[in-house]
Amino acid sequence: MIAMTKIGANQDFLEFAYQLYHTMQANEINLVYEGVVTQEITKTFTSMTEKNMEKAEESSKVQRRVFNVMVECLQNISKHADPITGEEDEERRGIVLVSHGEACYNVITGNVVKREKMAGLKSTLEHINSLDKEGLSAAYKQQIMEGRISEKGGAGLGFIDIAKKSGNKIDFQFKELNDDFVFFIIITTISRE
Amino acid sequence: MDVINIKGTDDTPSITLDKAANVIEFSGRSLPEDVATFYAPALAWIDEFVADPNDHTDVNFKLEYFNTASSKILLDILLKFEPIADNVTIKWHYHEDEEDILDAGKEYEDIVEVPFEFIEY
Numbered sequence: 001m002i003a004m005t006k007i008g009a010n011q012d013f014l015e016f017a018y019q020l021y022h023t024m025q026a027n028e029i030n031l032v033y034e035g036v037v038t039q040e041i042t043k044t045f046t047s048m049t050e051k052n053m054e055k056a057e058e059s060s061k062v063q064r065r066v067f068n069v070m071v072e073c074l075q076n077i078s079k080h081a082d083p084i085t086g087e088e089d090e091e092r093r094g095i096v097l098v099s100h101g102e103a104c105y106n107v108i109t110g111n112v113v114k115r116e117k118m119a120g121l122k123s124t125l126e127h128i129n130s131l132d133k134e135g136l137s138a139a140y141k142q143q144i145m146e147g148r149i150s151e152k153g154g155a156g157l158g159f160i161d162i163a164k165k166s167g168n169k170i171d172f173q174f175k176e177l178n179d180d181f182v183f184f185i186i187i188t189t190i191s192r193e
Numbered sequence: 194m195d196v197i198n199i200k201g202t203d204d205t206p207s208i209t210l211d212k213a214a215n216v217i218e219f220s221g222r223s224l225p226e227d228v229a230t231f232y233a234p235a236l237a238w239i240d241e242f243v244a245d246p247n248d249h250t251d252v253n254f255k256l257e258y259f260n261t262a263s264s265k266i267l268l269d270i271l272l273k274f275e276p277i278a279d280n281v282t283i284k285w286h287y288h289e290d291e292e293d294i295l296d297a298g299k300e301y302e303d304i305v306e307v308p309f310e311f312i313e314y
Binding site for chain 2: 039042047048059060061064065067068071072075078100137140141145146147148153155156157158160161165
């Protein structure tokens with residue numbers, strides 16, 4: 001009986017792996033990850049994606065923009081994700097997904113944030129999404145002059161830069177987790193030329 | 194003055210700061226985890242240099258990529274040269290395919306009161 005159950009569980013897992021493979025193929029997903037996001041992970045994923053794009057003979061401008069957006073999104077997680085345990089020194093986790101289609105690359109990242117940060121993030125992103133190219137450049141200049149490097153090592157420029165490099169609106173959503181935390185997802189689209 | 198010679202890595206730039214040889218140069222990639230700590234020695238060196246500059250020095254930036262935290266520190270570096278604007282030229286190098294690097298240099302030129310030259314490679 002015990003052996004049977006084990007085979008059953010293995011079979012389920014194989015099915016899952018096979019379905020995942022199919023879903024990834026169908027959606028042209030190049031990278032999917034859930035776990036701790038550190039500087040080492042950031043370097044590994046960006047260089048992996050860079051190599052894939054080089055192999056696919058992607059233009060260097062698009063390569064650099066995807067790289068750029070990935071760095072900012074991953075460093076956002078490693079600096080700002082909130083551990084759901086509430087312990088500040090806990091490692092910072094997130095999900096990372098990179099996919100591409102005929103017309104664009106998508107960089108999707110998600111992480112847990114405290115519910116109290118939701119309103120601030122929403123108004124920041126809505127403001128950034130309301131700006132055109134010149135507006136983004138002006139916002140960038142203002143923030144770089146007035147801002148300071150925070151204790152976490154950020155400059156408050158990440159989202160503005162993501163919007164500048166992507167050339168598209170930043171798509172974002174908050175999913176309900178519990179009373180104290182929400183799951184924050186952002187989707188950045190980088191057009192191919 | 195001490196010479197600073199830092200070799201670049203995957204996520205940090207090469208930095209050469211040498212008053213006797215009249216070389217100030219930043220090149221490569223900059224996306225360190227902790228920008229403030231990484232750039233602290235360079236910022237201190239520039240403070241000392243600005244207090245006693247050479248007649249003329251080209252300040253070379255040949256960066257292929259920098260993250261937003263680095264971009265803030267780069268502005269701090271550039272602003273340090275404002276009091277000796279007559280003694281320096283910022284040489285901002287950019288690859289012909291990298292118009293984003295050129296645009297970033299133009300944004301700095303708008304903010305900082307130091308002469309800029311843009312050099313394509």
